[in-house]
Amino acid sequence: MPLGCAGTMISDRHVLTAAHCFIKKDCERDSLSEIFARRNWKVYYGGGCLPFARHTCSTFQQIARSVYIQKIVIPADYLTGPCLHNDIAIVTTRLRMGDSGSGLMFETDHGKWNIAGIASAGTDCRTINMAIKGIETPTNVDQLDGGIFIDVRAHNDFICQYSGLCFGKKPGNRPKIKTVLL
Incomplete structure (x- = not known):
């Protein structure tokens, strides 16, 4: 405006x-x-x-x-x-206002929801659906408005250290997370 x-x-x-x-x-x-x-x-x-x-x-x-x-x-x-x-x-x-930080979630075969990414910029439904379906390279990049997510797998140690929620290991008395990612 x-x-x-x-x-x-x-x-x-x-x-x-x-x-x-x-x-x-x-x-x-x-x-x-x-x-x-x-x-x-x-x-x-x-x-x-x-x-x-x-x-x-x-x-x-x-x-x-x-x-x-x-x-x-x-x-x-x-x-x-x-x-x-x-x-x-x-x-x-074009995009929602205030989506940064929201989670990209997926449902496991057992009906539980896990986090795969954190919205960093430009989320839209088309991009989210492509990410969920595992489509890495769209046929026409110009059709996408955005959709940048931080892959939480790259930050498992950081998450474990500062939250005590750990993927695949149980350092000290911290609780173990069975599944965090795809």
């Missing part, structure tokens, strides 16, 4: 805001195709300081994260009616 506009998160991918945030101030109207074509628009969330204004942030102020906008829906009568009539828009982001 252009600077100077704000919105309210109503789900992990949807923001309510004012339609005039996407229409020129003199009420000239862009067509919907022009609004949707601007792929560089972002929603910033989860922090009090914008990343491109770090020099103005206080020492302990959290930097906002961002996600790209997938689509903007504006009521048809806003576009055809008097300026600022039905001034509402629903912004849908």
Whole structure:
């Protein structure tokens, strides 16, 4: 959204805001195709300081994260009616806001759930399903929006040392985890 506009998160991918945030101030109207074509628009969330204004942030102020906008829906009568009539828009982001750290899980043959990875950036359902099915190289990389996961297998010693949950070994009195990964 252009600077100077704000919105309210109503789900992990949807923001309510004012339609005039996407229409020129003199009420000239862009067509919907022009609004949707601007792929560089972002929603910033989860922090009090914008990343491109770090020099103005206080020492302990959290930097906002961002996600790209997938689509903007504006009521048809806003576009055809008097300026600022039905001034509402629903912004849908390409990815969920706030997925970092969530787990990539799989179900074992025994019906138990285990963790295979930790979301680091850009998760989407298509990428998650590819990871679960073991597809390592997509046929068309351009079709993917992201989906970077940290493989927890590479961090078993770290997890064991600091949580006491250990895969395949039982150092000291720490509990042993039977299965953590694929």
